[in-house]
Amino acid sequence: MNAVISTTRLHLNRRRETFVVPLSIAGMVAVVSILISLIFWRSGSLPGTPGWVSGSRSNPGIAYALVGFLIYLGVSSVATTFPFALALGATRRAFVGGTFLWNAIAAAYIAALFAILNGLEILTHHWFAGFYIFDIYILGGGDTAKLLLIVFLGVLSCLTLGGVFAAAWERFGVRGPQAIAVALVLALAITAIIVVPDLPAIVAAFQLWWLAVAAAALSLLAALGTWLLLRSAIIR
Amino acid sequence: MSYAIDILNVTRAFGSRTALDDITLRVAEHSICGLLGRNGAGKTTIMSILAGQDRPTSGRVEVFGRRPFENDAVLAKVSFIRDNQRYPDRYCLEHVLRIAPVFAANWSEDLAEELVDGFRIPAKTPIKRFSRGQLSSVAILLGLASRAPLTLFDEPYLGLDVTARAFFHDALLRDYSAHPRTFVLSTHLIEESEALFDQVVILDAGRIRVNASIDDSHECAFTARGNSDAVDHIARGYPVLQTHAIGALKSVVIEGAPDDEVLAQAHQLGVSVGTPSLQELVAAYGADTSPVTPRAISKGTRA
Incomplete structure (x- = not known):
C-alpha cells in the first residue's frame, strides 16, 4: 500500500499540472466565453432573454477545452512518470494503483472546483451580467450533483484513456497506440452497425445514468488495460 | 558471507x-x-x-x-x-x-x-x-x-x-x-x-x-611484448585475447597465468612478460577474434 501512496505522491509532485493548469484553462475559457457573449450582446442579443440563456447554456466550450489537456496529462502520467517511478523503486502494480488513485484525486479536485465556480456563477446571477460558463447543459444545467458526477467521471475517463494509450506505447512502441485506436474505431463502427436500426427507440429511452455507467466502466477497463500492458513492458 | x-x-x-x-x-x-x-x-x-x-x-x-x-x-x-x-x-x-x-x-x-x-x-x-x-x-x-x-x-x-x-x-x-x-x-x-x-x-x-x-583480476591474463616470432612462440598453446603488431614487433594479451617454463623461455627470447592493466584486460576481452584490418589511407594531404 505504501508504494501505491508513494506513486500517488509522485504524480501530485507535479502540482502545477494537477492543480493550477485546470484552473487557468477554466479561467481562459471563461474569458473567451465572456468575450463571445459580449459580441452577441453588441450585435443585439439581450442578456436574460430566453434566446440568450438557451444559446449560452448550449456552449460546451469549458468541457471541450479541458479534454485535450486532460488526455495529455493522462498520457504523460504514464509515458514519462512510469520509468521514473520504477527507477525510484515502485512496482508496476503499485504504479498502476497509485496512478488510478491520482486520477481519482485529480477528477475529484476538478469536479469540486467546477462545483464551486458553478455555485458562484449562480450566486452572482451569472457574474452579474448573464454570462453562462459553468451553468450549462453539458455540465448538468446548474444541478450541482449532476455537475459533480459528470465532471468527475469525464475527467477520470480522459485521464485513464490517455494512460492506456501511453501504456500501449511503453509496451509496443508506436504500434501500440495505433492498435488501440484501430480497435476503438472498429468497436464503435460495429456497435453503430448493430444499434442503428433501433437508434430512435434507444434515444427515446436514454437515461443519463447510462453515460455514468459507461464512463465508469471505460475508466476501469482503461486502468486494467494499463496494468496488463505495463506488466510486461521493458524500460528502455 | x-x-x-x-x-x-x-x-x-x-x-x-x-x-x-x-x-x-x-x-x-x-x-x-x-x-x-x-x-x-x-x-x-x-x-x-x-x-x-x-x-x-x-x-x-x-x-x-x-x-x-x-x-x-x-x-x-x-x-x-x-x-x-x-x-x-x-x-x-x-x-x-x-x-x-x-x-x-x-x-x-x-x-x-x-x-x-x-x-x-x-x-x-x-x-x-x-x-x-x-x-x-x-x-x-x-x-x-x-x-x-x-x-x-x-x-x-x-x-x-x-x-x-x-x-x-x-x-x-x-x-x-x-x-x-x-x-x-x-x-x-x-x-x-x-x-x-x-x-x-x-x-x-x-x-x-x-x-x-x-x-x-590482474592474474587472469598476461602480456607478452617483443619480436613477432618470439611472441608467437610464447603464445603457442594459450588463448590469445588481443594482438597488436607494428612491423616486426608484436604485443599480445594472453589468457591465463604464465608458468615458470614460459617465463624462462620469454627471458631467453627477449620477450617482455607483464601484467595487463584492468583497462587493457577489458579491451582485450572485448577485442574481436578476427581483428578488423585497418584500411590504408590513400587520399588526403598526409596519405
Whole structure:
C-alpha cells in the first residue's frame, strides 16, 4: 500500500499540472466565453432573454477545452512518470494503483472546483451580467450533483484513456497506440452497425445514468488495460 | 558471507538477439562491484533485471535473497537510475528533491545538499534541458543520497568534467565508509574507477569473461611484448585475447597465468612478460577474434 501512496505522491509532485493548469484553462475559457457573449450582446442579443440563456447554456466550450489537456496529462502520467517511478523503486502494480488513485484525486479536485465556480456563477446571477460558463447543459444545467458526477467521471475517463494509450506505447512502441485506436474505431463502427436500426427507440429511452455507467466502466477497463500492458513492458 | 546479488544461469533474449547468455554471478553485501565491458555487452540488461525493470528469459535472480520483479520489499532497497533516465514532464531539481525521500527510506538531506552544491546542479532549469553531465549529476544525486542497500550506477561518469568525477569518487568513498552498502557500477572510465572496486566483472557479448576480486583480476591474463616470432612462440598453446603488431614487433594479451617454463623461455627470447592493466584486460576481452584490418589511407594531404 505504501508504494501505491508513494506513486500517488509522485504524480501530485507535479502540482502545477494537477492543480493550477485546470484552473487557468477554466479561467481562459471563461474569458473567451465572456468575450463571445459580449459580441452577441453588441450585435443585439439581450442578456436574460430566453434566446440568450438557451444559446449560452448550449456552449460546451469549458468541457471541450479541458479534454485535450486532460488526455495529455493522462498520457504523460504514464509515458514519462512510469520509468521514473520504477527507477525510484515502485512496482508496476503499485504504479498502476497509485496512478488510478491520482486520477481519482485529480477528477475529484476538478469536479469540486467546477462545483464551486458553478455555485458562484449562480450566486452572482451569472457574474452579474448573464454570462453562462459553468451553468450549462453539458455540465448538468446548474444541478450541482449532476455537475459533480459528470465532471468527475469525464475527467477520470480522459485521464485513464490517455494512460492506456501511453501504456500501449511503453509496451509496443508506436504500434501500440495505433492498435488501440484501430480497435476503438472498429468497436464503435460495429456497435453503430448493430444499434442503428433501433437508434430512435434507444434515444427515446436514454437515461443519463447510462453515460455514468459507461464512463465508469471505460475508466476501469482503461486502468486494467494499463496494468496488463505495463506488466510486461521493458524500460528502455 | 552474505550476498546482495545472486544470479544463476540467467539468459535474456530479445527476439533473436541474446543480451545475456547463461550468466552466473554473486556480489557480496557491502562491496563495490565494477561491471565492465564494451557497449552492448549486457551491463545495463543485468542492472535492469536486478532493479525489477526487466525479467530474465531463463534462470534465477535474487536480490537480498528474493526475486526482485514486482517485489515491493526488494525494490524498496534498490536504486537504479539509467544513463538515459526519463523524468516526468517539466521536472526541475526541486521536484526530484521533493519526491526522492518519499521512496527512499534512508534518504539523506545533508548528502543531497552537498551533492547539489558539489555538482552545481541548476535549480531552476527543467531537467529536459540539462547537459549530459548535469543529467549524470542528478543520477548520482539520486543514487548516493538514497543510501539504498543496493545502488546500481549505469555509466555515472557520462559527460562529467574531471572535477565532478573526482568529487563523485570522494563522495562515494566517504559515504560508503560511513554507511556500508552494495554498489554495482558500470563504466568505461576504468583507470579512474579501478581504485573503487572490490570485485570486477568483465562482460563481452552477454557472457561473463572475468569475475574476480580486483587483486585476482590482474592474474587472469598476461602480456607478452617483443619480436613477432618470439611472441608467437610464447603464445603457442594459450588463448590469445588481443594482438597488436607494428612491423616486426608484436604485443599480445594472453589468457591465463604464465608458468615458470614460459617465463624462462620469454627471458631467453627477449620477450617482455607483464601484467595487463584492468583497462587493457577489458579491451582485450572485448577485442574481436578476427581483428578488423585497418584500411590504408590513400587520399588526403598526409596519405
